[in-house]
Structures are given as C-alpha cells and as structure tokens.
Amino acid sequence: MSIYTSLDAVSEYVLNCTKCGNCQAVCPIFKEMLYEVAVARGKNSLVEVLLDGKAELTEGMAERFSLCTTCMACVANCPNAVPSDKIVLAARAEAVRRRGLHPIKKVIFRTLKLQRLFDFGMKVGSKFQGVALKRIEGKHYGARMRFNIGLGKEKVFPNLAAKPFRSQYPTVIKVDKPKMRVAFFTGCMINYFYTDMGKAVVDVLKVNDVEVVIPPDQGCCGIPASVNGDVPSAKALAKRNLKAFEEMGADAVIVSCSSGGTAWKHVYSELLEDEPEYKKLADKWAAKAYDINEFLVKVVPFKKEGLGRVERKVTYHDPCHLNRGQKINKEPREILKSIPGIELVEMKDPGRCCGMAGSFSIVHPDLSEKIGSKKIADIAGTKTDTVATACPACRLQLHSGVVNAGLDHEVVHVMQLLAESYAKGSMAAAAK
Amino acid sequence: MFNQEVLNELIKALGKDKVLSDREDLIAYSYDATAAVPRQEPDVVVTPTSTEDVVEVVKIANRYKLPIYPRGSGTNLSGGAIPLQKGIVLTTWKMNKILELDTDNLVATVQPGVVIQALNDEAMKHGLMYPPDPGTVSTATMGGSVSECSGGLKGLKYGVTKHYVMGLEVVLGSGEVIKWGGKTVKNVSGYDLTALFTGAEGTLGIITKILVKLTPIPEAKKSLLAVFDDLDKAGNAISDIIRHKVIPATLEILDKVTIGTVENFTHAGLPTDAEAVLLIEVDGYKEVVEREAPIVEKVCRDNGAVDIKVAKTDEERDKIWFARRNALPSLAQVKPALVLEDATVPRSKIPDIIKEIRKIAEKYNLLIGTYGHAGDGNLHPTIVIDPRDEDEVQRMHKAVDEIFHAAIGLGGTLSGEHGIGIGKVRYLPLEFGEAGVRVIRRIKEALDPNYVLNPGKMVLREE
Known part of the structure; x- marks a missing residue:
C-alpha cells in the first residue's frame, strides 16, 4: 500500500498532525490566501474527515487539494515532521480514483505517455510558437502569451x-580514459526549452572525464502526472524510463532538474511498490541516482584546476525538491x-518556494505569480x-519574474556557470 | 438559528469574498491547536477587513441569536477558537495592518490579525521590540495573543502580554464600538477596561485595534546551561539567582523525562542522568551582561550544579537553546498527541510541583515531560498520548485534574498563559470560589447578555 494506491496509507501521518498551526509560518500559499484550507493542517483536516467517512470527496474538496506546491516547507517546520506533501499527493490520487481526471489533464498526460507524438508536437510547435506567443523585446529571451487562455x-x-536537446547529441558521448559512465536523464524542460x-x-561531465550516455527512449519523468493524481500515467512513464536506462546500462543516472531527481530517487519506487519486478529495478536505479551538483561534489569531485574567471555577482535560489x-x-x-570571480550573495530566505511548482502554476497562475513576486x-x-538555481522549472519562474519586474538578472543553472568557467579556463590556457 | 437568510445578510453586508459557507472550508475551522477537546464545524466563516465589517457581523449575529467565535491563527491551547455551538467564525487574518509605529512614544498600533513576529520585524528596524514571545510567535496573531494574554519565555524580566497593552478598540456584543486607554503611560480615567478585555478570551468583545508598548532591544545577551543531579538544588538555584538581584530575561527548566526524550531523538549530548537542566539568559547593556552572567554562574555552582556551560559565540548559544527548542518536537515523536498544560506556581515551589507531577505520572502510568518557564513558575507538564487509546485518554484526564489541584494547593493558578477556554471552566471555583465565578458571569452578562461572543469558553450560563 503506497500513498499512490490508497488514502489509508496516510492515516498515520494525519493522526500525527496536532493542528499546532506551525505550517502557517512558512506556507507560501497560506501567506497569499490567509485561509485555513490553504495551509497544511487545513488540508490534513479534510483528509481526516474523509478517512473517518464523515465527508464525501467532492469536486470542491479536490479543488482544495490543488492548493499546494508540495514545497515541503511545512514538513520542515512541523514539530511532528508530518509529511503533509505526501498527504496531499495521496488525496489527489484518491480524488482521481473516485472522480476521474480533469479532461484537459487527461489529454496532456496521455500525450506525455506517447513520447513520439509529444516529441513531434513540440518540434512542430517550435516552428509555430509565434502564433500564440509574442517574443519579448530586448536582451532577454522568451515570450508571453498573446491571449489569456487561463494561464495568465x-x-x-x-x-x-528549434531542435530538441536529445536530437542534438549522439546516444554515447565518449571521453578519453573515462572515470565513469553515466546516463543523463534530461527531463522535458531541458529537452524542449532549456x-x-x-x-x-x-x-562539465566531459571536462571531468565522465562518459555520458543519453538513453534515446527516455521520456517525461512522470511527476506532472503523479502530483495530479494520475497514477496509471505516472506508472507507465516510470516504467518507460526504467526500461530505457536499463537497456543502456550505466554506473549512475544524472539528473539536473529537481522533479526528475525526486522521481528517480523516491517516487518510482513508491509508484511501483506493487509490481515486484519493476520495484526492484526502481530501487536499483534509485541507489545510483544523483543530482548533478551532488555528483560533482560527492562522487566524481569536479576539477578545480582549469577553472577560468567568471565575473559575476550571483545569488542562489534553492529548488524545493532539491533542498x-x-x-x-x-x-x-x-x-x-x-x-x-563569482561573488555569492545570499538572498533572504533562499529556500522559499518560487511558486512555479510545475503544473501548479498552470492551475493557479495568479497565486503562482504572487508567490513568485x-x-x-x-x-x-x-x-x-545573476540568479543561479538548479532546476529548469524554477528557472522559468524566476526568469519570468525578473523580466516582469524590469530586473537585469540572467537566470541560469549552476552548471551553466561551471561550464562557462571551464570554457574560460581552457581559452586562457590556449592563449598562453 | 442559522439559515440561508443569515447567509444572504452576511454576504450583503460584507461581500461574497469575505464569507465562506462551503462544507469543504468549514471543516478546517472546526479545530485549534488544543488536543483532546471536541471539534465542531461552524455554520459560516467570515473574514472582515475593517471595524465596520465586524460591527455588521455582530449586529446580524444578535438579530439571529447566533454565536460568534473570534479566531486569530487558531494556535491557542485551551480550545478558545473552537466554534462549540456552531454559528459564525470570525477570522481576523485579513485585518493585518500595522497602523502606526510611534518611536517618540514607543507604541505601536496594530490591527488584530497582525502576526506577533511581523510586529517585531517592523519594530526591529527601529531598534525596538515587542517582548511577549509565546512559542507561536511566528504564527499567532496579536488579537489572539491579547485575548489569551499569552506569556512566553521572557515573562520573568519583561512580563507578559497584559503588561504591554495600553489601549484597545473593541466591538461589544451589542455592536457598539468603544476605545479605551491610549498612548499615555498614566491613565486612570474610569475602570481599566483595557485590562479587562486583555485575556478575556473573546468572551466580552471583539478586539479590532490594539495599542502596545515597545521597548528598546537589549544591546547584549549571554546564555548559560547548568546541570543539576538534584531537583531541589536546581530549585534553590532559581530562587538564589533572584535573591542575588539578577533578573534573567529567560530562566527555563527541563526535567529528567524531557532531557531523556530530547536526547533520545536529537542525540545532542545532553546529560541523561541529570535531574534537571536550567537554561538561563541575561540581557541588557554589555557592561550589565558582563557583570550578571558570572553571578549566575557562581550561584549555580554554589548550589551544586554538576556542570555549567557558558556560550561564548552565537553558535554556542544556539547549541544551548537547542534542547529547549526541541522539547516539544521530541515529546511529539513519542506518541501522536500532546496535552500541553500550563500549571503555574510561585517560583519557590518549582521543585515541589515537578515532584507532584512525577508522582501523578507514575500513578496514572503516563509519560509526562515537564519543562518550562521556571523563572516565573510557569511549567508545561506535557502529557503524550495516543488518542485512539481510550484508557490512556481517561488516565490523562484524571492526571490533568490532579495537576490542577496540585498547582492550586501550592498557591498557584490553573493557567499561567494558555487560558481557561473549554477544558478548565469547571475548575474555576477551585481557584476563586463560587462567588468569584458569579462575578465573572455578571461581567459577561453586562457586556454580552445574549452570550453571543465565544460561548462555552471561560464563563458559562448559570445552570
């Protein structure tokens, strides 16, 4: 029994919520809405009455369970360490089981499962994106929607x-005397946008003598489906990725987005709990899944020689699912x-959610915007x-916010700065 | 009686976005932070944004004889915010403006929904602070805090909420609005209604504006940790520190059970064989702190402390307070629910009450960790229970009963800072007799004859 298959799986968690209200101090949604259901203990109380059979899982209740970015700030601030994010995920899955999936989400997740169709759509989309999106002027890249279709x-x-990332590279990227062979899980945002x-x-991996393979059959990580309660789609995607990586084989799987990292490390094993063969596979890959930052510090310590100067003042935003x-x-x-050359200046509360939370920002664009501001x-x-972060979804939200606020920051992944430094280092060496 | 007509009137008076009536929302207003008290869903929740809104709600409630339950952040520990008789929950969350910070008169005027820490953050910009600091300082609202007269860690030197409230604007049960008190330190005009409404638990009026005193932030502070192998020695040390004319900002105690539980969960290296640990912080001008800290250290040593640690850096200070901060979370790990009491005795009786509580814990086979504000005699015997275990819940109720009797017997009070609320109402005669209870009732009925405001808390209709 996992949180994805039965609401009963969280009954013990719910019991441990004493309604102390400490979650109010840190919940980004609560701070905007000032409303009891917005905060963890409120949604926990809804699950409580559901488990006690004292209320129906209405559409209204399902809507309220959407009020969570799963940023886990409440979990970190909870005296009882109640995993309220898991309670919400279990409630969403239960809602889908009882009430079915929202029709739009159904179409989206079905497309995500059909990787070829999705890939084709994104490629076509890259040609015609100007129809719906208006490029913004100036040095910043990106575009705004021409009309509001509910996304703000x-x-x-x-x-x-123009060309997805995975189409730009061969399956195997060889290096001389490899220290390790790793498989890169790109995730959709890197593949199609970043x-x-x-x-x-x-x-960066090449500089550090790591052979990189990019399993061609990989697809969506499945997190958008699992956080919206579409467990069958999430499972299908998990299996697809596990098979794709198992076929290629590697010493480790490298992820550079925080949802993807969570998927490989935790979610796949939970999702596939009732399928022993796949569960074994998920556990095996979970044990060798690394965020790229983690990998370069703990597994193959990154080379300090060869780093060139990067003159930037940088602040770092902690992605919730990484932090x-x-x-x-x-x-x-x-x-x-x-x-x-990099001067790191900490912002106030770098670990506070940026408000993107993947599909949350699509369901609740106004809230997402307010939290982001x-x-x-x-x-x-x-x-x-410069704003550095370690997640493409956060990067999107931060970049959008920076542009709209009229700031001049460049928003990048930590790896882009490290790659820039290595590039400058090798240029300087060549000049000598 | 609540019906569609009431709902329509509320919506007409306040606007749709300030009225919640979906069951999915009402469920989440059926509780506060109190364990082992009944839950009740209200009929409707309103979120006023002005005094005028509050007046409208009170008028409608009176017309239909519906109870109003004022609610801040719902973090209190006496059931104060639970809508026992359904009706209207009035949340102050959106009345959350700091209206004025007057640095000449050292006062701040705030709306009731301002979170205590938000006021402190603002005051800090001017080198000032609002000293009352309950454990919920980062969530509790000023309105709730004033209504419950919350205390906290600095009570010994700085006093509690009531020592800082200088004036109030209150909507009475009749819908009339009164303003009492003001920015002057001296004010003897009429009865001191500011004091009356402070700690009235929302039973006499709804606070819509609060004027509080601010104080300068102390320049320096120093923390010490003293370990005792005997409870009486720790007790003597507490009194002896005061006898040496040192008033620490904070003087906390952790008993053996609490130390053991914290150590079990945090492995912070606490002395589990100790009978008591005292955590002491002195603050003030640098020179004062430099003089007082060694006195505290010497007094603890003279009273037989087996180990003393003095924090030299912020890091070491954090380490000292780590154990105290983790008292509640660690006890919470033992079983799902915590019953957090606040029996309070004169500080000289601290060892006696701890021993009494220990006896009670043994008698009823309960785990009770006792820690708290030793300097002001306010302890938090914390009983960990599993609410599914009915027998344990029964034993807990009996133990609480005996703790109340023990505290009163030692010249103390039922509640130091959590309030009477639901659970302690029937014990009030123990503290001030039937005549005292009648006085409370007469005051209630003079101001709220229809029992519209927070009924079922602190004062009940004559049976």
Whole structure:
C-alpha cells in the first residue's frame, strides 16, 4: 500500500498532525490566501474527515487539494515532521480514483505517455510558437502569451528549441580514459526549452572525464502526472524510463532538474511498490541516482584546476525538491564558491518556494505569480546580476519574474556557470 | 438559528469574498491547536477587513441569536477558537495592518490579525521590540495573543502580554464600538477596561485595534546551561539567582523525562542522568551582561550544579537553546498527541510541583515531560498520548485534574498563559470560589447578555 494506491496509507501521518498551526509560518500559499484550507493542517483536516467517512470527496474538496506546491516547507517546520506533501499527493490520487481526471489533464498526460507524438508536437510547435506567443523585446529571451487562455498573460515562457536537446547529441558521448559512465536523464524542460542547460551538464561531465550516455527512449519523468493524481500515467512513464536506462546500462543516472531527481530517487519506487519486478529495478536505479551538483561534489569531485574567471555577482535560489526533497543545498553553493570571480550573495530566505511548482502554476497562475513576486523582491535586494538555481522549472519562474519586474538578472543553472568557467579556463590556457 | 437568510445578510453586508459557507472550508475551522477537546464545524466563516465589517457581523449575529467565535491563527491551547455551538467564525487574518509605529512614544498600533513576529520585524528596524514571545510567535496573531494574554519565555524580566497593552478598540456584543486607554503611560480615567478585555478570551468583545508598548532591544545577551543531579538544588538555584538581584530575561527548566526524550531523538549530548537542566539568559547593556552572567554562574555552582556551560559565540548559544527548542518536537515523536498544560506556581515551589507531577505520572502510568518557564513558575507538564487509546485518554484526564489541584494547593493558578477556554471552566471555583465565578458571569452578562461572543469558553450560563 503506497500513498499512490490508497488514502489509508496516510492515516498515520494525519493522526500525527496536532493542528499546532506551525505550517502557517512558512506556507507560501497560506501567506497569499490567509485561509485555513490553504495551509497544511487545513488540508490534513479534510483528509481526516474523509478517512473517518464523515465527508464525501467532492469536486470542491479536490479543488482544495490543488492548493499546494508540495514545497515541503511545512514538513520542515512541523514539530511532528508530518509529511503533509505526501498527504496531499495521496488525496489527489484518491480524488482521481473516485472522480476521474480533469479532461484537459487527461489529454496532456496521455500525450506525455506517447513520447513520439509529444516529441513531434513540440518540434512542430517550435516552428509555430509565434502564433500564440509574442517574443519579448530586448536582451532577454522568451515570450508571453498573446491571449489569456487561463494561464495568465504575464508569464514569460522560454522559446521552444528549434531542435530538441536529445536530437542534438549522439546516444554515447565518449571521453578519453573515462572515470565513469553515466546516463543523463534530461527531463522535458531541458529537452524542449532549456537546451543550454543540458549542454552545460554534458560539457562539465566531459571536462571531468565522465562518459555520458543519453538513453534515446527516455521520456517525461512522470511527476506532472503523479502530483495530479494520475497514477496509471505516472506508472507507465516510470516504467518507460526504467526500461530505457536499463537497456543502456550505466554506473549512475544524472539528473539536473529537481522533479526528475525526486522521481528517480523516491517516487518510482513508491509508484511501483506493487509490481515486484519493476520495484526492484526502481530501487536499483534509485541507489545510483544523483543530482548533478551532488555528483560533482560527492562522487566524481569536479576539477578545480582549469577553472577560468567568471565575473559575476550571483545569488542562489534553492529548488524545493532539491533542498528539502533531496537535502541538497550545500553542494551547489560549494560549486559556485569555487568558481574564481563569482561573488555569492545570499538572498533572504533562499529556500522559499518560487511558486512555479510545475503544473501548479498552470492551475493557479495568479497565486503562482504572487508567490513568485516575493522571491523576486528578495532577489532584487541582493544587488546581484545573476540568479543561479538548479532546476529548469524554477528557472522559468524566476526568469519570468525578473523580466516582469524590469530586473537585469540572467537566470541560469549552476552548471551553466561551471561550464562557462571551464570554457574560460581552457581559452586562457590556449592563449598562453 | 442559522439559515440561508443569515447567509444572504452576511454576504450583503460584507461581500461574497469575505464569507465562506462551503462544507469543504468549514471543516478546517472546526479545530485549534488544543488536543483532546471536541471539534465542531461552524455554520459560516467570515473574514472582515475593517471595524465596520465586524460591527455588521455582530449586529446580524444578535438579530439571529447566533454565536460568534473570534479566531486569530487558531494556535491557542485551551480550545478558545473552537466554534462549540456552531454559528459564525470570525477570522481576523485579513485585518493585518500595522497602523502606526510611534518611536517618540514607543507604541505601536496594530490591527488584530497582525502576526506577533511581523510586529517585531517592523519594530526591529527601529531598534525596538515587542517582548511577549509565546512559542507561536511566528504564527499567532496579536488579537489572539491579547485575548489569551499569552506569556512566553521572557515573562520573568519583561512580563507578559497584559503588561504591554495600553489601549484597545473593541466591538461589544451589542455592536457598539468603544476605545479605551491610549498612548499615555498614566491613565486612570474610569475602570481599566483595557485590562479587562486583555485575556478575556473573546468572551466580552471583539478586539479590532490594539495599542502596545515597545521597548528598546537589549544591546547584549549571554546564555548559560547548568546541570543539576538534584531537583531541589536546581530549585534553590532559581530562587538564589533572584535573591542575588539578577533578573534573567529567560530562566527555563527541563526535567529528567524531557532531557531523556530530547536526547533520545536529537542525540545532542545532553546529560541523561541529570535531574534537571536550567537554561538561563541575561540581557541588557554589555557592561550589565558582563557583570550578571558570572553571578549566575557562581550561584549555580554554589548550589551544586554538576556542570555549567557558558556560550561564548552565537553558535554556542544556539547549541544551548537547542534542547529547549526541541522539547516539544521530541515529546511529539513519542506518541501522536500532546496535552500541553500550563500549571503555574510561585517560583519557590518549582521543585515541589515537578515532584507532584512525577508522582501523578507514575500513578496514572503516563509519560509526562515537564519543562518550562521556571523563572516565573510557569511549567508545561506535557502529557503524550495516543488518542485512539481510550484508557490512556481517561488516565490523562484524571492526571490533568490532579495537576490542577496540585498547582492550586501550592498557591498557584490553573493557567499561567494558555487560558481557561473549554477544558478548565469547571475548575474555576477551585481557584476563586463560587462567588468569584458569579462575578465573572455578571461581567459577561453586562457586556454580552445574549452570550453571543465565544460561548462555552471561560464563563458559562448559570445552570
């Protein structure tokens, strides 16, 4: 019994919620809405009455369970360490089981499962994105929706890549005397939007004598489906990825987005709990799944020689699912601090959710925007020129916020700065 | 009686977005932070944004004889915010503006929904602070805090909420609005209604504006940790520190059970064979702190402390307070629910009450960790229970009963800072007799004859 298959799986968690209200201090949604259901203990109380059979799982209740970014700030601040994020995920899955999936989400997740169709759509989309999206002027890349289809018109979306990342690279990227062979799980955002991030990951791994394979059959990580309660789709995607990686074989799987990391490390094993064969496979890969920052600090320590100067004032935003989800927050900072020329300036509360939370920002665009604007104010307070983070979804949200606030920051993944530093280092060496 | 007509009137008076009536929302207003008290869903939740809104709600409630339950963040520990008789929950969350910070008169005027920490953050910009600091400082609202007269860690030196409230604007049960008190330190005009409404648990009026005193932030502080192998020695040390004319900002105690539980969960290296640990912080001007800290250290040593640690850096200070911060979370790990009491005795009786509580714990076979504000005699015997275990819940109720009797017997009070609320109402005669209870009832009925405001808390209709 997992949180994805039965609401009963969280009954013990719910019992441990004493309704102390400490979650109010840190919940980004609560701070905007000032409303009891918005905060963890409120939704926990809904699950409580559901488990006691004292209420129906109405559509209204399902809507309220959507009010969570699963940022886990409440979990970290809870005296009883109640995993309220898991309670919400279990409630969403239960809602889908009892009430079915929202028709739009159904179409989206079905497309995600059909990787070829999805890939084709994104490629076609890259040609025609100008129809729906208007490019923004100036040095920033990206575009805004021309008309509001319920996503809000303010959000600045990155441009769809003319050629997806995985089509740009061979399956195996060889290096001389490899220390290790790793398989790169790109995730959709890197594949279709942020190919520059993917390139940086590959470049850095190459510099560090790591052979990179990019399993061609990989697809969506499944998190958008699992957090919306579409367990069958999430399972199908998990299996697809596990098979794709198992076929290629590697010493480790490298992820550079926080949802993907969570998927490989935790979610696949939970999702596939009742399928022993796949569960075994999921556990095996979970044990060798690494966020790229983690990998370069703990597994193959990144080379300090050959780092060139990067003159930037940088502030770092902690992605929730990397920081609280995978307990990785020192590693990216260690990397940033070791790059010559970079001055790291901490923002106030770097671990507070940026409000993107994947599909949350599509369901609740206004809330997402409001939560984001607090983060942007904290960024503005640092007087820096660059925002580094370690998740493409956060990057999208932060970039959109920075553009809309009229700030000049460049928003990048930590790996892009490390790759820039190595590139400058090798240029300097060549000049000598 | 609540019906569609009431709902329509509320919506007409306040606007649709300030009224919640879906069951999916009402469920989440059926509780507060209190364990082992009944839950009840209200008929409707309103979120006023102004005094005028509150007046409208009170008028409608009176017309239909519906109870109103004022609610801040719902973090209290006496059932104060639970809508026992259904009716209207009035949340103050959106009345959350700091209206004025007057640095000449050292006062702040706030709306009731301002979170205590938010006021402190603002005051800090001017080198000032609002000293009352209950454990819920980062969530509790000023309105709730004033209504419950919350205390916290700094009570010994700085006093509690009531020592900081200088004036109030209150909507009475009749819908009339009164303003009492003001920015002057001295004010003897009429009865001191500011004091009356402070700690009234929302039973006499709804606070819509609060004027509080601020104080300068102390320049320096120093923390010490003293370990005792004997409870009486720790007790003597507490009194002896005061006798030496040192008033620490904070003087906390952890008993053996609490130390063991914290150590079990945090492995912070606490002395599990100790009978008591005292955590002491002195604050003030640098020179004062430099003089007082060694006195505290010497007094602890003279009273037989087996080990003393003095924090030299912020890091060491954090380490000292780590155990105290983790008292509640660690006890919470033992079983799902916590019953957090606040029996309070004169500080000289601290060892006696701890021993009494220990006897009670043994008698009823319960795990009770006792820790708290030793300097002001306010302890938190914390009983860990599993609410599914009916027998244990029964034993817990009996133990609580005996703890109340023990505290009163030692010259103390039923509640130091959590309030009377639901659970302690029937014990009030124990503290001030039937005549005292009648006085409370007469005051209630003079101001709220229809028992519209927070009924079922602190004062009940004559049976």
